[in-house]
Amino acid sequence: MTKHVTGTRKEWLAARRELLTAEKELTRRGDELARQRQELPWVRVDKEYRFETDEGSASLADLFQGRSQLLIYHYMFGPDYTAGCATCSTIADGFNGSVIHLANHDVTLGAISRAPLAKLQAYKRRMGWTFPWASSFGNDFNFDFNISFTEEQQREGDIEYNYQREKAWTQLGIGDTITKQGEDPVAENAAMTGTDVAAYTRERPGMSAFALEDGVVYHAYSAYARGLDVLWGMYQWLDRAPKGRNETGMWWRRHDEYSKR
Secondary structure: OOOOOOOOHHHHHHHHHHHHHHHHHHHHHHHHHHHHHHOOOOEEOOOOOEEEEOOEEEEOHHHHOOOOEEEEEEOOOOOOOOOOOHHHHHHHOOHHHHHHHHHOOOEEEEEEEOOOHHHHHHHHHHHOOOOOEEEOOOOOHHHHOOOEOOHHHHHHOOOEEOOEEOOOOOEOOEOHHHHOOOOOOHHHHHHHOOOOHHHHOOEOOEEEEEEEEOOEEEEEEEEEHHHHHHHOHHHHHHOOOOOOOOOOOOOOOOOOOHHHO
């Protein structure tokens, strides 16, 4: 017998209608937040960045691919990683289907990582992805947008991520607030990238939005940490499943690794 609350169809319908009111309120609040995002002041990006792409060396403006808007996922794939972050991979699995629709709405969607281009290309082939993925290896882009950090920043507490400063990392270079002293799933995720926790967490996930007008690039928006939850396509489904996300440890894997568990 289930331990979950049960009831009649009439009781379910009454509860569902009450929930619908709350869902509609959340939807309207989401619409308002979207409007507020779009009203943020734009910041001109004057620094010159060069990226390596499948088409060759490119500027930030080149990544727009002739469109006026650019959405970048800051994918965790550091130079020392042997494979991309498994968590980022679950998010990126949803990109291929979105790219064509966004492109026809004047928006280019792509990813940027610090790993050399050859590593990104090999992993992209493995995952079966076709969305644009540029390497920022050798430039300051990831550091300037607060999603890559140095060992020195870890030791000295000079990391600002998700709009707040982190304390110095003392135990193996790991901060309690981020990793809970290396406990899963961070440690497991690190191992899946072929690194230790300190090296793994020198890269962070995020997304940034840019606009291009009259040849000038502007930074419009960035989100990090749980601000990325809405990008996990599977989370939106799980939030509607009977048991919800039902998370225990690192239950997700790269899509080609589930049979290996």
